[in-house]
Amino acid sequence: AAGVIQSPRHLIKEKRETATLKCYPIPRHDTVYWYQQGPGQDPQFLISFYEKMQSDKGSIPDRFSAQQFSDYHSELNMSSLELGDSALYFCASRSRDRTGYTFGSGTRLTVV
Amino acid sequence: AQSVTQLGSHVSVSEGALVLLRCNYSSSVPPYLFWYVQYPNQGLQLLLKYTSAATLVKGINGFEAEFKKSETSFHLTKPSAHMSDAAEYFCAVSFGNEKLTFGTGTRLTIIP
Numbered sequence: 539a540a541g542v543i544q545s546p547r548h549l550i551k552e553k554r555e556t557a558t559l560k561c562y563p564i565p566r567h568d569t570v571y572w573y574q575q576g577p578g579q580d581p582q583f584l585i586s587f588y589e590k591m592q593s594d595k596g597s598i599p600d601r602f603s604a605q606q607f608s609d610y611h612s613e614l615n616m617s618s619l620e621l622g623d624s625a626l627y628f629c630a631s632r633s634r635d636r637t638g639y640t641f642g643s644g645t646r647l648t649v650v
Numbered sequence: 651a652q653s654v655t656q657l658g659s660h661v662s663v664s665e666g667a668l669v670l671l672r673c674n675y676s677s678s679v680p681p682y683l684f685w686y687v688q689y690p691n692q693g694l695q696l697l698l699k700y701t702s703a704a705t706l707v708k709g710i711n712g713f714e715a716e717f718k719k720s721e722t723s724f725h726l727t728k729p730s731a732h733m734s735d736a737a738e739y740f741c742a743v744s745f746g747n748e749k750l751t752f753g754t755g756t757r758l759t760i761i762p
Contacts, residue, residue, distance in 0.1 A: 571749055580740060580752040581694070594749055628694065630750070639684070639750055643693040 540564050542642035544629050550648045551619050559614040559645045563631030569593065570612045571639070572604060573628040581628055587612055619649045652677050654724075654741045656753035664761045669713075669728040671756050673741030676722065683724040684742040684750065685715055694740065700724060711735070736760045
């Protein structure tokens with residue numbers, strides 16, 4: 539069965555650089571969520587999209603932005619990277635029956 | 651706002667012993683409840699979910715959880731622990747079309 543695909547798996551950036559993370563949801567899932575998981579922390583909700591429109595916003599810094607495209611893939615854009623942005627970033631998609639969330643394997647971002 | 655509380659950030663059990671990981675939720679409306687497992691440097695894997703059907707939910711790897719409305723609990727159990735069960739476990743809650751909110755996690759250690 540198709541899963542949520544995230545790319546890249548690993549990313550190393552320097553401070554003040556920009557990064558773009560991509561997420562390809564399961565086909566016919568209509569909602570995408572982005573989460574940030576710092577070392578030893580639980581996943582924290584950043585932002586979500588329903589049918590390509592932003593549906594909810596969590597603790598996402600102003601330096602970050604995201605969008606969902608016509609093919610339902612989503613991108614998380616991160617600018618002016620800081621050391622504290624080093625984390626595992628997960629994307630999840632949700633089925634139309636509203637009961638299933640499926641997570642991707644995550645992108646590990648390291649800011650040096 | 652919805653939330654879950656996981657009691658015990660670290661739990662150690664002997665191989666073959668009962669595993670019990672505790673999760674309590676707060677909600678004014680019926681929630682959807684989930685347990686996820688995360689192995690080191692890996693993504694979140696769904697163990698099981700409660701979506702207002704049967705209160706006793708069976709998941710993968712021999713895990714199960716019982717939704718108890720009177721106790722606002724959704725504890726995760728497994729009759730006999732295996733070494734391969736060592737991981738971080740997250741309880742999570744969602745309501746309707748909202749995002750998943752995670753507990754702070756419980757690290758399960760299996761003692762040989």
